[in-house]
Amino acid sequence: LPSGEMNYDEFADQLRANVGRPAIVNVNIGTTVKGAVDDLDRVLRILEDAGYSEDRFYIHCDGALFGLMIPFVKSAPMVTFKKPIGSISVSGHKFMGSPVPCGVVITRKAHIMALSSNVEYLNSRDATIMGSRNGHAPIYMWYTLTKKGYGGMRKDVEKCLRNAHVLKSMLESAGIRVMLNPLSSTVVFERPEDLEFVRKWQLACEGDVAHVVVMPNIGIDKLQHFVKELIASRAAVALSKANAIADVALLDESAIEC
Numbered sequence: 001l002p003s004g005e006m007n008y009d010e011f012a013d014q015l016r017a018n019v020g021r022p023a024i025v026n027v028n029i030g031t032t033v034k035g036a037v038d039d040l041d042r043v044l045r046i047l048e049d050a051g052y053s054e055d056r057f058y059i060h061c062d063g064a065l066f067g068l069m070i071p072f073v074k075s076a077p078m079v080t081f082k083k084p085i086g087s088i089s090v091s092g093h094k095f096m097g098s099p100v101p102c103g104v105v106i107t108r109k110a111h112i113m114a115l116s117s118n119v120e121y122l123n124s125r126d127a128t129i130m131g132s133r134n135g136h137a138p139i140y141m142w143y144t145l146t147k148k149g150y151g152g153m154r155k156d157v158e159k160c161l162r163n164a165h166v167l168k169s170m171l172e173s174a175g176i177r178v179m180l181n182p183l184s185s186t187v188v189f190e191r192p193e194d195l196e197f198v199r200k201w202q203l204a205c206e207g208d209v210a211h212v213v214v215m216p217n218i219g220i221d222k223l224q225h226f227v228k229e230l231i232a233s234r235a236a237v238a239l240s241k242a243n244a245i246a247d248v249a250l251l252d253e254s255a256i257e258c
């Protein structure tokens with residue numbers, strides 16, 4: 001969908017067209033570009049309506065960025081193993097800000113037992129996919145969770161969502177087309193034409209849009225500075241285009257006079 005959310009009608013059509021096959025479904029808890037959150041309950045209803053029993057589908061919830069934020073958002077859908085999902089993943093280096101890339105996959109014990117194996121020289125059972133792991137990453141995640149606590153995490157989430165709405169309002173007031181999905185801190189707007197501006201702010205762009213993901217370390221002053229430079233950049237590009245048109249007109253005028 002234009003919002004970045006799953007196309008539920010197309011999903012239902014695909015299920016009906018492949019009714020004899022089991023289904024593997026990826027439910028996004030915050031898409032990469034637009035921060036859209038798929039409706040898990042709606043996905044489950046569609047599966048049920050298509051005649052899929054719980055033993056004929058597997059749902060993975062990809063919560064790389066928003067998986068650690070959604071538990072603190074009052075109006076957010078409930079993502080829980082009380083529902084028939086198979087696994088959920090979150091990143092530690094995004095919202096939490098771990099200095100090294102890391103992630104956590106939580107799944108049901110039955111799935112772990114199916115993948116794990118006994119390692120004789122370790123005298124234990126290995127449940128990792130790669131067979132090795134970073135020993136520092138869990139410490140970074142533990143430290144952040146312990147230091148912030150539930151209340152600190154909630155305040156960070158509230159700050160991110162509040163500042164995302166502030167950025168959206170500032171961009172709208174400047175006449176810039178902008179989109180902000182419900183439950184998201186990812187602000188999507190027109191892709192700047194000034195490549196130097198894009199490089200300076202390290203904007204992630206896709207097609208004709210760019211986005212800013214508002215994180216806990218970003219304050220209103222930083223957002224204000226960003227918008228100020230964006231407006232100046234757009235004005236410079238517009239002036240350059242206008243001058244180019246004028247230059248061509250002057251050349252044509254000179255040619256006619258000659």
